[in-house]
Amino acid sequence: MKRRDLLKVGGVGLAASAVAAPAIAQTNPEIKWRYTASWPKALDTLYGGCEYFAKRVAEITDNKFQIQAFAAGEIVPGLQVLDAVSNGTVEMGNTALYYYWGKNPAFTFGTSLPFGLNTRSHISWLRFGGGMDMLNDLLKEYGCVGVPTGSTGAQMGGWFRKEIKSMDDFRGLKFRVGGFAGTIIAKVGGVPQQIAGGDIYPALEKGTIDAAEWVGPYDDEKLGFVKVAKYYYYPGWWEGTGQGHNIMNLEKFNALPKHYQAAIETASYDTFTWVTGKYDYVNPPALKRLLAAGAILRPFPQEVLEACYNAANGIYADLSKTNPHFNKMYTSLSAFRNESLAWNQVAELSYDSFMMRMRTRT
Template sequence: MKRREFIKAAGLGAAGAAIAAPAIAQSSPEIKWRLTSSFPKSLDTIYGASEVFAKAVAEATDNKFQIQVFAAGEIVPGLQALDAASNGTVEMCHTAAYYYVGKDPTFAFGTAVPFGLNSRMQTSWLQVGGGAELFNEFLKGYNVIGFAAGNTGCQMGGWFRKELKEPSDLSGLKMRIGGFAGRVLTRLGLVPQQVAAGDIYPSLEKGTIDAAEWVGPYDDEKLGFQKVAKYYYYPGFWEGGPTLHNMVNLAKWEQLPASYKSIIRTASSLANETMQARYDAYNPPALKRLVAGGTQLRPFPASIMDASLKAANEVYAETSASNAAFKKVYDSMVAFRGDQYTWWQVAEYSFDSFMIRSRTRS
């Protein structure tokens, strides 16, 4: 190419780049959102998942997409997070879907249901087994779209002032318990209470409630439950693998460029993975400290487990008969769970069982 032609071509290239610049800028706009969490800042695991998420979004966009995280109560109370995202008070929230079973019991499947899925099954069902598609089909009716953004792993059964020996011991017991589990345990006479995290300790201390469940040793120790209740029961059979969700206002979601939508999905997955990794790392030493401090660790008696399973199946059948959306999601989860346990009993469970037995002999 001759020198004059080269210069001419280069000039056109520069002009072309100048023309293209606005299009590039439009694909990466500067956006500031607010996220309201259902959790207090003191819980670095569950509240912290939102900080992990927001940091990842900012880093992936050179700080062009910034999401400010607000703790429960700073904008709206923790149990109103979904409403705030739905009505546009904030662009998104981080919450447990089962807090909203009062609106529709189908919300429970976004987090956990009694005798449902363990944490890996829950993640697999949502990501690969069609669970997320079914859940988001349901969420459209509430003007939000959801992305899994945290998992606690199997939770503890909670703190009780008195020892439990049989199902009748639950009769009349006032217990802070979230989600669909309260409806199930009502069949055994338990009186469920919806209490936000920050209000559980004073409620136990004053005797307003007789028992409470939250998550597990690490969070429970931070919240001080061991000071006001003696017996610590396991497992939390109503929360085998509870998932938290980022719920985004649908209109705001649709306004995002495709690249930002992809980043929200990816950053939510990072939050999901990080939360469970932290709980898995922090729970064992916290449990040791609690037991060393006098906490009485107890398994739920088999009679209570059996009675609870019977009650759960009755409630599932009744709810499915009257709620088509619930039945659709429930049937999907149950079919997935059946196939999963066919596999788990062969490899995962047998390996874990052997290793646990070997550890006690070593």
């Protein structure tokens, strides 16, 4: 090849590179988002999951898509995340959707329906049973779109100043309880209170409330509840799981390149394993420490569980008659719950029960 021909070919190659580079840059724009959470920084698993998510998005996009996490109160209070994302104050947030049951009771299906599904069954219903599609139909009315992130697993029943022996002990009880479960507590005679995580301890300490639930041993220990209420009840029947969600402003999300949208979804599901796995690891030793610190572990009496279960089913039947979103999700979840429980009874329950019995022999 002649030298002038080589230069000619090389020139074409250089020209092509010059044209291609801006095109590549345009498909990987530098974008910065703000990401507000419902959690204080002290909760290093829930808020830590937000930091982990933002880090994963940056890694996946070669640091072109930067998402900065903000704890509850740094931009908006913890219970106003949906509003902040909806009105464009921030591009996205991390929250428990049941905090917004006052806007629509169907939001409770995003986090946990009382007496609903456990963690594995819930993520299965969301991803494969149409649950997330139905939730996004609801979120669309608020200009948002969501994707599941970490779950706490089954939660504890909370901290009480006095022992719960029967339903009479719920009469007039001022109980901080998250989300839709408050309607059930009210139906059985309690007085539900919805208070953000960072404000629970002072309310319990001052006697403004008589009892409070949050998540489980690891977070409850960090918030110091054992210092002001000794009776620690289980199970948290209102949260067989505690599923969190990333919610994005729909207009902002649709404006992202498709692979940035995929980065959000991929990192969100990665965060599910991070948060849920960490809770399963840190809760057992935390429970031991709480018992050593004076916590008195108690199961809810069968009478209490059954009364709350019956009250819940009555509320669900009424809401299904008047709320199309609720009816559609409840019909779907109930059918799946029956199938899931039958399967879990065969495999998961029998295995876990055997291993728990054997634990005392080794």
